[in-house]
Amino acid sequence: MSLSQTDLTRIALDITAGLSDHDRFSRLLDTIRQTLHCDAAALLQFTGQQFNPLAIDGLSPDVLGRRFILSEHPRLEAIARAGDIVRFPADSELPDPYDGLIPHQGDHLVVHACIGLPLLANGDLIGAVTIDGFDPQQFNAFSDNELRTLSAIAAASLSNALMIDKLEKQAVQSQEVTTVTRINTDAPVEMIGQSTAMNALKNELNVVASTDLNVLILGETGTGKELVAQSIHQLSNRAKQALVYLNCAALPESVAESELFGHVKGAFTGAISHRSGKFEKADNGTLFLDEIGELPLGLQAKLLRVLQYGDLQKVGSDKSLKVDVRIIAATNKDLKQEVLAGRFRADLYHRLSVFPIMVPPLRERDGDITLLSGFFVERCRQKLTLKSLRLDSQSLALLNGYDWPGNIRELEHVLHRAAVLSRAQSTSDSYLIAPQHFDFQAEAPQSIVSKPKSGAKALPSNQTLKQATATFQSQYIQQVLTENQGNWAATARALALDSGNLHRLAKRIGIK
Known part of the structure; x- marks a missing residue:
């Protein structure tokens, strides 16, 4: 199988149709995943010697909030320095930055197909696309030239998106003042959130x-x-x-x-x-x-x-x-x-x-808790010098169902404490933050803390409407998904939902 002209045209149209919208980046990844038949993909922006995810597909939702520093991730560093597509050997000894972050694949992606596409604009690295497949020969049918074409389309479009974003900000500022705005590029502030x-x-x-x-x-x-x-x-x-x-x-x-x-x-x-x-x-x-x-x-x-x-x-x-x-x-x-x-x-x-x-307040920032959780978990991994640190789906559901009276500061402290407890209780070099590592379980919906064994279960009466809704959605979607043998397309049909909307909902409530 190879990339047809129709495939490339569809990819180009997907990323150029509304460049400043994060949904367009997500749609690009979905198209790439379907075209290359990969199991996971990510679109990353390169800035300040690190890769920041713009869109992900097939990865844990908190990855979108993580920041991957080159010096700590050899595969991403190899992509950044290559200047051309990188095909990693299926048995490469270089640790994968997504180890433990692809649902249902365990702690390590031992043998798998992995390709990195650096995105260049005027000779400068501006980003990358990573694609992973569980079959070691998954991408053998695609030639280097086809992948270079895909990389060029994505690079040109990402470059345009970043330029449009910059011009829009300058236009807003110029309405208020005619002098040239000077931006301090030393340690720029990043505000995590897309709500x-x-x-x-x-x-x-x-x-x-x-x-x-x-x-x-x-x-x-x-x-x-x-x-x-x-x-x-x-x-x-x-x-x-x-x-x-x-x-x-x-x-x-x-x-x-x-x-x-x-x-x-x-x-x-x-x-x-x-x-x-x-x-x-x-x-x-x-x-x-x-x-x-x-x-x-x-x-x-x-x-x-x-x-x-x-x-x-x-x-x-x-x-x-x-x-x-x-x-x-x-x-x-x-x-x-x-x-x-x-x-x-x-x-x-x-x-x-x-x-x-x-x-x-954090409780009014729908969807941002997952991004912030990924950001803080990655920061904890760096501070504690851990090889891998991740959140399971129940933990994400628990974090999204809590009201956070202390807001972002409380979230950061809770995750840091949970990371320390996970490290102390684990016997391997891959650490998982689970619901028992949090200290606010008594205040959170118990149906989120304890995964239902079978079927839907009665909801506690002490939940807020938002918590109860999230709990029911999580339970019911997982029940229908199980009945359809894990097939998301069939699950969407059974629930009478658009497939894309179901995927976004599942990511938001932490079950995908």
Whole structure:
């Protein structure tokens, strides 16, 4: 069997039909998988010496949130350095980055067919397509030239997609400011998530970043407000200047004024030298005031003066100092209620909230828990220097059914603890995070924690509607799938669902 002109045309149309949409990348992988008859495929973007998955097919859903550093994955490094297609021997001793991450294939892909297609644009590596097959001779019928053609189509289309995305962001920014936006490329901030709520947040950041407006970031504890502040700064005209951080909640009132505005020698007992405050250090840059709702009232008046007139006085000095600072503030409090209660100045609130941004809680980010779980699990694997670390399907269902009152910070801590427990309890070099490794099972739906033995089982009455719905969907789909001998197409017909929609639903609730 070989690639026909029709196959190549279909692949080209799939990836060029809506390049900025993640669904188009998913459709490309689905087409490649059907055309090459592979069992797993991934479209990866190359950035900062690592591969970031854009779309996956036939792999565990949390792979989409993982980041594969070249130095830790020899096969991906070989693809990155080759400059041409790479056919790995079926018995290659190089570890596969997807070991344990292909459902129902155990911990290791010992003997299998594996091909890497580097994606190049103007001679530079921008990504890769990886294809895997369980039959060692699975791709022998496809010639190198056919695979090069496929690689060229995908590379050109991915390059166009990335360029369109860049131009769209520049267009949004140019509506607000005519100067050229300088992007800080050192350690760029990455915000993991593809949900509707996260896409809306990213659009807001692109709009406000290139202005000099003060920004007030609102949101629950652990939602990632500091990451939002870093992103705004890196996308702004001040990206080459300092981003200075100050936690107002950890600021003793006795030294708060000195921390913000600095002091001169002899201003008070212990002031043995001149000191610059946070405002002076952030001159021409950005000052991030975290937990602004905790700032003492007396200091709020002095902060307001700096925001109004752009000048400050160091403690113990009668001279004014001009500064040009953009303020980004953050709080988990309702500042409007704080104003009404007399704990926060109304005039300062209005100065800070020129452009308020609400960071959505994790429970409202449909689908992002799976991506974030993959991201944190891969980070844990790196920190703990493990060869392999993965989540089973029940664990993903459990994570997706929990409400996460502590949001992303809680998710990260829960997964790190689970990884440590998995390492301690495993006797092999491949580690699996299972439901018993989590410490919130009593608060989560028990029907997710305990896999049903047969048929649908009564749902507990203490679940939220979202949890109960996810539990029922998981149980019923698995029951119908079993009745159809694991055939997903037959299962979709039995459920009267579009096959693509069933696959996406199964991925979202963690059973595929």
